[in-house]
Amino acid sequence: MRMKGWITCPMGLKGLIHGVNLFLKTMMLPTFDPRDTEAGSRILEDITSNAGHIQEQVLEEILTKNASTDYLKGFLNGHSDKGLFKNKVPVVDYEDIKIYIDRIALDGEPSRILTNESITELLKSSGTSGGKQKWIPKTAEEGERRAFFSCLCDTVLNSFELRSFQGLNDGKALLFVLINPDIHTPGGLVLRTGSESEIKNRKDRYPQFILCEDSNQSLYSQLLCGLVQRDAIVNVGTFFASGLLRIIKFFEEHWQEMSSNIRTGQMSAWITDPNCKRAVSLILSKQMPDLADSIDLICQEKSWEGIIKKIWPRTKYVMAIITGSMAQYIPALEFYTGGLPVVSPVYGSSEAFFGINMKPLCSPYDVSYTFIPNMAYYEFLPIDNHQDPTCTNRKDAHLKDHIVDLANVKIGQHYELLVTTFTGLYRYRMGDIVLVTGFHNSTPQFKFGQRTNVVLSIHTDKTTEQDLQKAVAMAIQILEPLGFFLLDYSSYADTSSIPGHYVLFWELQLRSNDDIPELDQVKMEKCCSLVEQSLDQKYKLLRNQSISTIGPLEIRVVKQGTFNVLMDFYVSQGTSLNQYKTPKNIKSEKAIEILDSRVVGKFYSREVPNQDS
Known part of the structure; x- marks a missing residue:
C-alpha cells in the first residue's frame, strides 16, 4: 500500500457547516470542527451519496483551471470539455511526466507547464515499494484539500471511539512522527515527504521534539515523554506497521537508559537538540524512582509479548497502516500489542489522498476504504481476476477504451487505479491494484491488493x-x-x-x-x-x-x-x-x-x- 498515514485536522476550526457547497464549484472545502461528529458525519453522508456527480464536478473544475497548461494544450487545444479529455488524454505513468516535473524542479520553469495553481513544494515518495523515488507537485490548495480529508478521518475516529471505549476523552495519543532536513531542488522548490510537509507547514500544532531532524534524538525523546506519561496514554501509533515494529526495537535497545533518565530526572547527555531538550524538560522535571522501577519490572520479563499494553496499560487501540504489504506485520503486532485492536485509518499517497476506513475496529485482514470523491478524479482500468496485473501493456494506446469511472465499478472486480489531480497529474497510473468490496451509499469501497511493478x-x-x-x-x-x-x-x-x-x-x-x-x-x-x-x-x-x-x-x-x-x-x-x-x-x-x-x-x-x- 502507499502512503498511507494520517494527518490530524487543524484544531480551532469554529464554524459548523450549514448549506455548504459540497459540489465544489470553487473548490471551497467545507470547514467543521472534527470533534463535532454530527457535523462531520453529515458531510460524509452527503458526499458519499453524491459520488458520481461530485466526480464530474471535480473533473470539470480541474479541466477549467488547467486546460491552458502546456501539457493539456497538447491534447485538448485549450478546451476543457470532459468528453474530449476522456478521448484524447492518454494514460501515463511517472516516467511519461517526469520530463515536465524535471523542467519545473530542476530548471526552474513555471508551474503552468502542468498546473495553473502555483506549485509550492514537491512531495517525494518513499521509493521503497516501487523501487524509484518520485517527485509529486503540491500546491497550497492541495494542502487545504488534504486537511479537509484529515478532518473527515478524525470524524470517523471520534465517532467510533466515543461509542466503543471509555476514558479516551481524558487521555493522550502517543503518535510517533519523524522528519528529515529539507532538500531544495535546483529550481528552488523544497522537497519533502507528505508527512513532513504537513508538520513543517503547521509547526504550531506539534510538540517541539517532533521538529527535531535527528531521528534518533527525536524518537528517544518521544518515547521518553511517553514513558513519563504512561498512565495518560490511551492509544499508540505511527504511519506504518513496519515503523511501529522499528520503534519497539528502538525501545528494546534504549529502555534501560530511559529508565535511568526517569529515575534521576535528568535527560541523557547525547540529547543535544534544543527542541528535544526544551520539550522533554517540561515533562521530565523531577526524579521518579517508582516509575522507573515499574518500567524495569516490565522490560526485564523474559518475553515482550504484549509490551505495548503493559507499558501503556490504558491503551485501547494501536494505529498503523496494516494493509497491502504491511499485512505481513499483523502477527508481529498482535504479539507486541497483546491483541489490542489495530486501526488502519486511511489510504493515500504522495499523489493524493483516496479513502477512509469507515469501520476502524474491523479485523486488520478485513480493512476496506471508502473513496472520498472530492479529493481527485478517479478512473479504473479493469484487471481480469485471473490475470497477472504485471502483464498489462503499459503503453497500449487503447487502454483508455476500457476505463470505467468511480460510479460504475463492480463489486468483486480488480482494477488498476488512475488519478487526475488539481496539481498536474492527468490519468496517472498509481501502480496500485484495488479490489472493490462494496459501497457506502453510492461510493465504492475497496481493499488494496498489490503493486503492479514489484x-x-x-x-x-x-x-x-x-x-x-x-x-x-x-x-x-x-x-x-x-x-x-x-x-x-x-x-x-x-x-x-x-x-x-x-x-x-x-x-x-x-x-x-x-x-x-x-x-x-x-x-x-x-x-x-x-x-x-x-x-x-x-x-x-x-x-x-x-x-x-x-x-x-x-x-x-x-x-x-x-x-x-x-x-x-x-x-x-x-x-x-x-x-x-x-x-x-x-x-x-x-x-x-x-x-x-x-x-x-x-x-x-x-x-x-x-x-x-
Missing part, C-alpha cells in the same frame, strides 16, 4: 508481491509451533548462476527474548519447499522442466536487527522513516550486500513443487 522473475515467470506474501505466510506456519514468528523479509532474483533462483531473506523472532537457536535443517528446507508449492503454475512448470530454467528456492536467515540496518541504509539514501516500507524485491546491490553480510543460515528446497496443486 515482481520476482527469472525466466518468463512473474511472481507478484501479493503472491510472495501469501507463500511466505504459508511457509512460516511450519516454525510457529517452535515459538517463532517472521519479523520481516525481502527477496531478490539471483541470476549470478545458471539456472537462476529466488532468494528470500528472513529475520526470525522468538516469542521469548532468548537468542535464536540453531535452526532445524529439515524444517527450514520444508519452508523452502512450501514457498515454492504456494507459487503459481508458471513458476512450478519452469521448476519441473527436464532442463530446469529456475533453480531451487533459497531462504537465507539473517541476524536479528538486520532489517533495521537495511532501513538505516535506505534512510541514508533519502527515504523518510515515516514512509519507509521494507522493499519486498531488492534491486539495490548495496542492499543485497547488507543482507548477505548478516546471513546466519542458508537453506534450499529439496523437493520439486507439484504442478497439480
Whole structure:
C-alpha cells in the first residue's frame, strides 16, 4: 500500500457547516470542527451519496483551471470539455511526466507547464515499494484539500471511539512522527515527504521534539515523554506497521537508559537538540524512582509479548497502516500489542489522498476504504481476476477504451487505479491494484491488493508481491509451533548462476527474548519447499522442466536487527522513516550486500513443487 498515514485536522476550526457547497464549484472545502461528529458525519453522508456527480464536478473544475497548461494544450487545444479529455488524454505513468516535473524542479520553469495553481513544494515518495523515488507537485490548495480529508478521518475516529471505549476523552495519543532536513531542488522548490510537509507547514500544532531532524534524538525523546506519561496514554501509533515494529526495537535497545533518565530526572547527555531538550524538560522535571522501577519490572520479563499494553496499560487501540504489504506485520503486532485492536485509518499517497476506513475496529485482514470523491478524479482500468496485473501493456494506446469511472465499478472486480489531480497529474497510473468490496451509499469501497511493478522473475515467470506474501505466510506456519514468528523479509532474483533462483531473506523472532537457536535443517528446507508449492503454475512448470530454467528456492536467515540496518541504509539514501516500507524485491546491490553480510543460515528446497496443486 502507499502512503498511507494520517494527518490530524487543524484544531480551532469554529464554524459548523450549514448549506455548504459540497459540489465544489470553487473548490471551497467545507470547514467543521472534527470533534463535532454530527457535523462531520453529515458531510460524509452527503458526499458519499453524491459520488458520481461530485466526480464530474471535480473533473470539470480541474479541466477549467488547467486546460491552458502546456501539457493539456497538447491534447485538448485549450478546451476543457470532459468528453474530449476522456478521448484524447492518454494514460501515463511517472516516467511519461517526469520530463515536465524535471523542467519545473530542476530548471526552474513555471508551474503552468502542468498546473495553473502555483506549485509550492514537491512531495517525494518513499521509493521503497516501487523501487524509484518520485517527485509529486503540491500546491497550497492541495494542502487545504488534504486537511479537509484529515478532518473527515478524525470524524470517523471520534465517532467510533466515543461509542466503543471509555476514558479516551481524558487521555493522550502517543503518535510517533519523524522528519528529515529539507532538500531544495535546483529550481528552488523544497522537497519533502507528505508527512513532513504537513508538520513543517503547521509547526504550531506539534510538540517541539517532533521538529527535531535527528531521528534518533527525536524518537528517544518521544518515547521518553511517553514513558513519563504512561498512565495518560490511551492509544499508540505511527504511519506504518513496519515503523511501529522499528520503534519497539528502538525501545528494546534504549529502555534501560530511559529508565535511568526517569529515575534521576535528568535527560541523557547525547540529547543535544534544543527542541528535544526544551520539550522533554517540561515533562521530565523531577526524579521518579517508582516509575522507573515499574518500567524495569516490565522490560526485564523474559518475553515482550504484549509490551505495548503493559507499558501503556490504558491503551485501547494501536494505529498503523496494516494493509497491502504491511499485512505481513499483523502477527508481529498482535504479539507486541497483546491483541489490542489495530486501526488502519486511511489510504493515500504522495499523489493524493483516496479513502477512509469507515469501520476502524474491523479485523486488520478485513480493512476496506471508502473513496472520498472530492479529493481527485478517479478512473479504473479493469484487471481480469485471473490475470497477472504485471502483464498489462503499459503503453497500449487503447487502454483508455476500457476505463470505467468511480460510479460504475463492480463489486468483486480488480482494477488498476488512475488519478487526475488539481496539481498536474492527468490519468496517472498509481501502480496500485484495488479490489472493490462494496459501497457506502453510492461510493465504492475497496481493499488494496498489490503493486503492479514489484515482481520476482527469472525466466518468463512473474511472481507478484501479493503472491510472495501469501507463500511466505504459508511457509512460516511450519516454525510457529517452535515459538517463532517472521519479523520481516525481502527477496531478490539471483541470476549470478545458471539456472537462476529466488532468494528470500528472513529475520526470525522468538516469542521469548532468548537468542535464536540453531535452526532445524529439515524444517527450514520444508519452508523452502512450501514457498515454492504456494507459487503459481508458471513458476512450478519452469521448476519441473527436464532442463530446469529456475533453480531451487533459497531462504537465507539473517541476524536479528538486520532489517533495521537495511532501513538505516535506505534512510541514508533519502527515504523518510515515516514512509519507509521494507522493499519486498531488492534491486539495490548495496542492499543485497547488507543482507548477505548478516546471513546466519542458508537453506534450499529439496523437493520439486507439484504442478497439480
